[in-house]
Amino acid sequence: METGKSDKIIEETDKLINSIGNEPDKLIQVLLRIQKEFHWLPPDSLRRVSERLGVPFSRVRHVATFFKAFSLVPRGKHEIRVCVGTACHVRGAQRVLDAICDCTGIAPGETDKDLKFSLETVNCLGCCALGPVVVVDGEYHGNLVQSQVEKVLKKYE
Amino acid sequence: MEIQKIKSPGELEELRKKIISARDSLKPCITLCSGTACNAARSALVAEAISKELEKQGLKEKVDFRRTGCHGFCEKGPVIVIFPEGICYLKVKPDDVPEMIRTTFVEKKILKRLLYKDPVTGEQIVHEADIPFYKYQKRLVFGLNTKIDPLSIEDYIAVGGYMALSKALFKMKPEEIIEEVKRSGLRGRGGAGFPTGRKWEATRKAEGNPKYVVVNCDEGDPGAYMDRSLMEGNPFQVLEGLVIGAFSIGARYGYIYVREEYPLAVDNVTHAISEASRLGFLGENILGSGFDFDVHVHRGAGAFVCGEETALLRCLEGKAGEPVPRPPYPSVRGLWGKPTNINNVETWANVPLIIRDGAESFASIGTDNSKGTKIFSLVGKVNNTGLVEVPMGITLRDVVFKIGGGIPKGKKFKAVQTGGPSGGCIPERYLDMPVDFEELGSVGSMMGSGGMIVLDEETCMVDFARYFLSFLSDESCGKCTPCREGVGQMLGILTRITMGKGREDDIEKLEELARVVATASLCALGRTAPNPVLSTLQYFRDEYTAHIKEKRCPAGVCKSLIAFYIDPAKCGGCMLCVKKCPAGAIIGERKKAHRIVQEKCTKCGTCLDVCPEKFGAVIKVSGKREIEDIISGVSKEAGVNI
Numbered sequence: 036m037e038t039g040k041s042d043k044i045i046e047e048t049d050k051l052i053n054s055i056g057n058e059p060d061k062l063i064q065v066l067l068r069i070q071k072e073f074h075w076l077p078p079d080s081l082r083r084v085s086e087r088l089g090v091p092f093s094r095v096r097h098v099a100t101f102f103k104a105f106s107l108v109p110r111g112k113h114e115i116r117v118c119v120g121t122a123c124h125v126r127g128a129q130r131v132l133d134a135i136c137d138c139t140g141i142a143p144g145e146t147d148k149d150l151k152f153s154l155e156t157v158n159c160l161g162c163c164a165l166g167p168v169v170v171v172d173g174e175y176h177g178n179l180v181q182s183q184v185e186k187v188l189k190k191y192e
Numbered sequence: 193m194e195i196q197k198i199k200s201p202g203e204l205e206e207l208r209k210k211i212i213s214a215r216d217s218l219k220p221c222i223t224l225c226s227g228t229a230c231n232a233a234r235s236a237l238v239a240e241a242i243s244k245e246l247e248k249q250g251l252k253e254k255v256d257f258r259r260t261g262c263h264g265f266c267e268k269g270p271v272i273v274i275f276p277e278g279i280c281y282l283k284v285k286p287d288d289v290p291e292m293i294r295t296t297f298v299e300k301k302i303l304k305r306l307l308y309k310d311p312v313t314g315e316q317i318v319h320e321a322d323i324p325f326y327k328y329q330k331r332l333v334f335g336l337n338t339k340i341d342p343l344s345i346e347d348y349i350a351v352g353g354y355m356a357l358s359k360a361l362f363k364m365k366p367e368e369i370i371e372e373v374k375r376s377g378l379r380g381r382g383g384a385g386f387p388t389g390r391k392w393e394a395t396r397k398a399e400g401n402p403k404y405v406v407v408n409c410d411e412g413d414p415g416a417y418m419d420r421s422l423m424e425g426n427p428f429q430v431l432e433g434l435v436i437g438a439f440s441i442g443a444r445y446g447y448i449y450v451r452e453e454y455p456l457a458v459d460n461v462t463h464a465i466s467e468a469s470r471l472g473f474l475g476e477n478i479l480g481s482g483f484d485f486d487v488h489v490h491r492g493a494g495a496f497v498c499g500e501e502t503a504l505l506r507c508l509e510g511k512a513g514e515p516v517p518r519p520p521y522p523s524v525r526g527l528w529g530k531p532t533n534i535n536n537v538e539t540w541a542n543v544p545l546i547i548r549d550g551a552e553s554f555a556s557i558g559t560d561n562s563k564g565t566k567i568f569s570l571v572g573k574v575n576n577t578g579l580v581e582v583p584m585g586i587t588l589r590d591v592v593f594k595i596g597g598g599i600p601k602g603k604k605f606k607a608v609q610t611g612g613p614s615g616g617c618i619p620e621r622y623l624d625m626p627v628d629f630e631e632l633g634s635v636g637s638m639m640g641s642g643g644m645i646v647l648d649e650e651t652c653m654v655d656f657a658r659y660f661l662s663f664l665s666d667e668s669c670g671k672c673t674p675c676r677e678g679v680g681q682m683l684g685i686l687t688r689i690t691m692g693k694g695r696e697d698d699i700e701k702l703e704e705l706a707r708v709v710a711t712a713s714l715c716a717l718g719r720t721a722p723n724p725v726l727s728t729l730q731y732f733r734d735e736y737t738a739h740i741k742e743k744r745c746p747a748g749v750c751k752s753l754i755a756f757y758i759d760p761a762k763c764g765g766c767m768l769c770v771k772k773c774p775a776g777a778i779i780g781e782r783k784k785a786h787r788i789v790q791e792k793c794t795k796c797g798t799c800l801d802v803c804p805e806k807f808g809a810v811i812k813v814s815g816k817r818e819i820e821d822i823i824s825g826v827s828k829e830a831g832v833n834i
Contacts, residue, residue, distance in 0.1 A: 067493055
């Protein structure tokens, strides 16, 4: 990565750390903020976190790979979250998920090559009455059946 | 109203009087549910429309409007209740708002088309309290959700908030509070049902300083969301319970752990903490009692295992959420090695009620060993999806059929799954069983955090067990071998069975693995992981055998074992399925019977969904013999080869 970009990431990371605090126990909260800001955890940013919080880099990586909220690769412009909680599962979430995979050409956990969509499955968003539920960029689409998937995704060109 | 910091119980009562007297209890008030489910159903747009319309029709001074937390009737959201009468309008859309306001407040009539309609009798019901979904509930903990704005501490004070805290701090000794909670019989609402008072006592007696109290809002069980709704809708009550607990235990700091998927809960509880601190219900010298207590919110980052208490504590320390063996229990050695008391959201929310109304009043509800009420999230194949608070001891039949309104589309009830991924399935023959900690355990399930997932005849129990095992194998932290490898092996076998490749001895293998995983795993995640398999094997063994021996999925779910056919005699030749089939597997022309090319079919079921009811020509079949029968039957009738 060129120096200019890397400097900017470090500068941003510092700002985020300052807003939360640099104690070692703030590690998860700091990473959540970075993830929110960049939509992923850039390596330069992780190294900076390790320095500033005084946490070994190995532990930063351990935490960054342990939790689902974190991504070590850049995410797509639109984030699709398919609920595969129990209530959605019994109402046919798998069929909806299959249709989304077909439509976008990516599997859960993946991002397409032109960084348009990232696909994730989540285990219950707590709006089971609307199941099966798919959330795209924070917008909820409830009571979906597989035949509607294409139409919904078209909105996010 | 500008409120100063409150420095004594007297000042609190004065403030309460002042707030109440400034309000007209007869003034109409529109309350609109703004929980996550209603928000997903565009509740925010309805709110906008209400504000605009009240202004437009000149009613702004005459009608109050309040956005509240979750009302629980998520199936019919967005939900509106108009006080003082309690008129209930359901599934309100932004376009309905002008007419609703004009009819209700100008013409003083009821807008009938937004009322609840009984699915059986067709009768319309005006008042919230008369709707069966609400009628058979007992809303003690959850009740205030519909009455207060979760962002308004004044609302909470007006309905009696902080009365219990004031009583606990000034009229009771810490030991008396613990004794009261013990006598109430309150048991942890997070899953295991450990007596709350005993837990508090152990933490109080443990040596070490400072001590901590923690709210567990990691509600990871899929299909359960009562903790979120309490946190979103009434964070003050949870905080009040927490402060009372902290005082009796002697804790100086508190943490609220909220899972990543609940952003609104984080916002509302953070706001509640700043409001409570401003008014002197948190921070130094609470209500002038000399007791100091601070609380922090910690956001989870997405890991099911963090609901386990030792894993949760490691997260609070900024580490990966891997469990450690117990004992020592957190009450002895918890956060940073200090005594720590962890309770679930609903448990904390019960505390103010016990202190305010007394242990006897609480203990008068429920069964011998399970007291009070429990909030369940009733979801899955049930008509009235939502949150229901019922007294312990109610029968499953009442919950599913009286409150839940039975199974949609006239389908047959099959089972109720309780206890989340650690729980089990309860078949029809136990529907009249009273719901409490012991009874659920006796039939191989558990209370868990209160998810109640209704399953109908179209749920495949093998696939359902596979679903939970795949969830658990994904969420296993990988630290101990029995859980990491054992659950993976069980998942492999279950997947094989659902693919139609099950072997004769697979059931025995599953049972053997289940024993090992349940005995040797480090934490509760692994120890209870075999439950979904064991309970489905106990009650639905025939479905396993059908998959293994006949290669048949009785519920018609497992893709490898089903096939779709179009009955040429019924097909109207409308071309709908031909157009909609995502695999391009259906051939045919207008007015002529269509045909599915089996080699291309991905078995997504789209054709079955879109085939017009008047034709009903798409047939789903399962089992080698059935498929052969249907092929020969259909082709004979049509005179063609399929």
